[in-house]
Amino acid sequence: MTTEQVHFDLSKFNPGFPLDRFQQDAIESIDRGRSVLVSAPTGTGKTVVADFVVAKSLAESKRVIYTAPIKALSNQKYRDYTKAHDPKKIGLVTGDLVINHNAPMCIMTTEILRNMLLQDRDRLADLSHVIFDEIHFLADPERGTVWEEILIYLPKQVRILGLSATIPNDEDFAAWLGFVREERIDVVRETRRAVPLRIHLFNRQAGMVTRRGFEAQARRHRSSGAARAHRGRGRGRRRNDRTRHDQIISEIAPDLLPCLYFVFFRRLTETFARQLVDEIDRPFLSPEERERTESILETRCSGWHEDLLRDRELYVNGVAYHHAGLNVMLKALVEELYEERLIKVLYCTSTFALGINMPVKTVVFDGIQKFNGQRMQPLTVQQFMQKAGRAGRRGMDEVGHVVVSQEFCDFEQHKGSFDRYERGKHESVHSTFNLSFNSIVNLLNAYEMMEIQDIVNKSYRNFHHRRVLDGIGEQIEEVRGSIAKLNGGMSAESIDEEDDIDDTPQLRKRETAILGRIQERIHGRREWLQTSPRWQAINEAMECPESLLRLIAEELAETPKHRAARVRRLRRNIKSDCAELRTIREAHHHHLHGGHPADSSEGRTAKLEKRLATLQRKRRREERRLYQGLFEKVHFLQEIEYLGPGNELLSGGEMLRHIHIEEVFVTEMVLADVFDGLDDAALFGLLASVCSDFPRRAALRTRAPNQLRDLIRWVGKIRRSYVVTEAERLNGVRSSFSPEILCLARLWAEGKTLMEIMLLVDSTSDISGDLVSAFRRAKDLAKQLRDVYHAEPAMQTQLSRILRQVSRDEVEVLD
Known part of the structure; x- marks a missing residue:
């Protein structure tokens, strides 16, 4: 039977509960063959729409791809869909794990799909739908470009389903999607949760109270003088003055359990879980639940190393912890x-918010500040709601409870954040488009430069930038029209009279365009501006450019010299915008209230011609900005001789085409023959060392073996070379090289167990999951190098042998 003869009967789709209106609307649009963007709060059931796409595609014998932002979520969706459908029809491709890759329904990370579109498009010839889970990740500074690339590269006949948390600019986002996909995108929006959230604040003095109640108590606390005494103790303040996690659990147990307790330090998830079991006077599990737990532990943990069973007492009491570094066997068990x-x-870190889709009665935050790589920063509304949205079980709870641990002395600092969380106004999705070197050489291998510029022009960033250019173009035409009138004999005074009638709406339009441009400039740099203590004030001063300029000047004064250039450039651009805005506002005032007598025609013509020249220069400058990043990277690749003068791929460029992990760094190692002559264990160790950073709070108990020290120095020298550091600057991402992981991965390739390797590590928390992640990425890199060494059978054989040796135990577990 052909695919045209089969149509999935909508009435046969039964998720097991009545559909909400937004789910029905989205499903009906998909059934009509439309692409759909679903914007709804966490926990409202967006996944049901994806389930319909999968069921429909499989019933109609069509191919569908489900993309997820992280591997853990991909693995979870694989488990879900193999339970719901014939496992033979479900595949998983995440780089390190490949299961049934030719299945009609395939789950994969976004990077894998992007690479297929660049290098193996024929495999996608019969693709019907692509589902983008968490499509708002397009705004992620490090990985967001991949989402944009996929949406631009996908064949036009492919329909898309974008699932997003609430985003305020969903219509604008859908307009860009429609522009890129050359089709209308149906936007389905849900603003209400099926189970409403109630946010409480907690400390040991106030108990669990509403925001308003807490604020009143905080005022009384300040006026009583207790706050001054509290601050006076300074660094000598006793730790038990702070609210403890077990006090919060005692407050909510048992009526508001189960709960997720979010902590932003891995070691604290482990510490808190063990402390809680030591403190509780009664188990959280009933005798029947405890018996079921014992049965699962007996079945799952048979033959496990005793170190993996050290937390058995936690599990039988209904307590556990979960973080990215956790041993993969324990992670799967938990x-x-x-x-x-x-x-x-369950004490957990942020990664759990993107993992298992199972709500709880209560979500607890140990705080609302998280380390962003440079400093502690309040959670954004998006980050807060991603976690808080897990509270409230549909059909079981009337309300979902969110509890935030908060001290009176910290409340003033965090009031603005709580205001934003309660208003629930999410941050807009903005483009972070920045093509990788791998993408550029693959595009140059398939397209001419003009075609690549057209691809870059379709980015979400340039979609907005084109509006800026359109505004400048309109101004140029207005000025040209005024000059033509003067040259045609019309007096300057009569032009002013005409302008009084026609120009006021145009001036307002230009004013709006400039304010929009200022907002775009700020949001385009929010990755580093968010680290500033002035970020909130900067964000709120967007409509008042003069105040914004003052704040940027203050930021510049406190910025280290090596980072000042970007702040100075931002200040210069906004200063130019302010000057233009002042001119427009003065003209607007003149139109409304009158002004000085009109200039002579000759004087007015000279002013207009000067204005025209300024606008034309500005347009050329802004047009260069459209492709500036692309041209800089192409020039760099020519400079280091990866590309020829005509952009043809030279040997370095051909190698780079196959390398997706530490692209230029690894290519430089290949060109320097670093991998030649290494034994299997050392080669695998070296691959793993560039795939991940060693955790900051961990250390090796032994030094690197003598035979590895020369290798480490050699690779370190390449890492510090001009080519690699300049590539880092252009990409905006630091390269990884961890000699510690090199030593540990070498042992894994030699056959040592994970528990034996962990004996060589000092760490405040379990990092075995980090090591497994590094080993898995090293497998992926080894596969990429096999393609690089396609003309060298000996190296291909060695890499294939390594892949067999390391593909065992925890590295092969589907976590």
């Missing part, structure tokens, strides 16, 4: 117990 509702208190 997730199974959680899905079986046998974990009543």
